[in-house]
Amino acid sequence: MKELFNIEPHQNGPGFLMRLKTGEIDVPDDRGGYIISSGCGSGKTESIKSLIRNKYNEGILYCVDTREELEKMYRWIIDNLVNTGSGLKKEDVMIISTDDEHYISLSEYKDNPEIIMQKKILLITHVRFWTDLINFFFIYKPTSEVDVFDGDFKKLMTRKDLRGYIIFDETPTFIKPFAVFSPVMMGNFIKMDNNGEMVCKPESEIRSFYNKFIKDTPSDIFNHKYRIGRIKKEVA
Numbered sequence: 035m036k037e038l039f040n041i042e043p044h045q046n047g048p049g050f051l052m053r054l055k056t057g058e059i060d061v062p063d064d065r066g067g068y069i070i071s072s073g074c075g076s077g078k079t080e081s082i083k084s085l086i087r088n089k090y091n092e093g094i095l096y097c098v099d100t101r102e103e104l105e106k107m108y109r110w111i112i113d114n115l116v117n118t119g120s121g122l123k124k125e126d127v128m129i130i131s132t133d134d135e136h137y138i139s140l141s142e143y144k145d146n147p148e149i150i151m152q153k154k155i156l157l158i159t160h161v162r163f164w165t166d167l168i169n170f171f172f173i174y175k176p177t178s179e180v181d182v183f184d185g186d187f188k189k190l191m192t193r194k195d196l197r198g199y200i201i202f203d204e205t206p207t208f209i210k211p212f213a214v215f216s217p218v219m220m221g222n223f224i225k226m227d228n229n230g231e232m233v234c235k236p237e238s239e240i241r242s243f244y245n246k247f248i249k250d251t252p253s254d255i256f257n258h259k260y261r262i263g264r265i266k267k268e269v270a
């Protein structure tokens with residue numbers, strides 16, 4: 035079943051024409067961030083379905099606010115794109131959700147988060163975008179080593195193996211910080227320099243303090259049971 039509002043891909047670039055209820059919007063071929071504010075009920079989500087149908091081989095990340103809306107998009111993809119002659123298979127699609135009825139369970143993702151970089155279509159909630167491994171969401175079928183993310187987004191965006199389309203359906207309203215350190219913990223990660231200014235201790239000292247006094251205690255903000263928690267600790 036085709037979508038109610040279709041996109042028309044550009045012939046020689048990644049841009050596309052959106053034919054919405056309220057008019058047409060032409061998304062340029064230049065890579066970048068674009069906000070499409072066409073009003074409620076204009077057909078944005080239906081157009082996103084059309085974009086996914088046309089461009090899934092280039093790597094799609096779809097983000098939406100609620101698990102209910104996430105599940106709706108996942109079910110639409112399974113019912114309309116998977117095993118329908120399009121070439122898309124169920125194992126090409128991954129929804130990261132607490133519901134374990136999906137192709138890959140949440141526990142498997144937590145212990146092997148690298149698997150998401152191989153999925154043609156990845157579906158997550160907005161909040162997970164901020165609190166999990168953001169570079170793993172961006173990179174698609176990596177052609178070079180994926181290091182622990184150091185927060186350098188400019189460097190990350192120069193990679194040649196990024197997903198073709200990162201889609202946020204509606205404005206994110208539930209944004210959580212990646213990690214929150216208590217004032218007591220932070221107080222043990224800093225020292226006073228000769229000018230009386232507070233500065234970070236050397237990394238080796240921070241690690242030593244963390245391993246001796248924080249790791250695997252009630253004060254530890256990272257879950258070391260799964261690899262994703264251990265990687266998040268390194269990122270932080």
